[in-house]
Amino acid sequence: MVIHNSTIDRYSASEGYFECRTCGTRVVSSTHVASCEQCGGSVRNIAVARE
Structure with missing residues (x-):
């Protein structure tokens, strides 16, 4: 049985x-922001954990 992350964590940022x-x-946006x-x-998505 293969378990995918989408099966374990169904979180989807709005x-x-x-x-x-x-x-x-x-900036908070519901669409991708390409530039400041x-x-x-250039911008980075800080809602995504960086490890």
């Missing part, structure tokens, strides 16, 4: 929390 790598501005609205820098 909103993403994004932070600009350049200026630190944070303030400075145009």
Whole structure:
């Protein structure tokens, strides 16, 4: 029997929390954010755990 993560943890985020790598501005959005609205820098999704 193969168990997939989707079977164990059915969590699905309805909103993403994004932070600009350049200026630190944070944005909450239901769609993917490609760049910072303030400075145009790249953003990362901080709702996803980084280990």
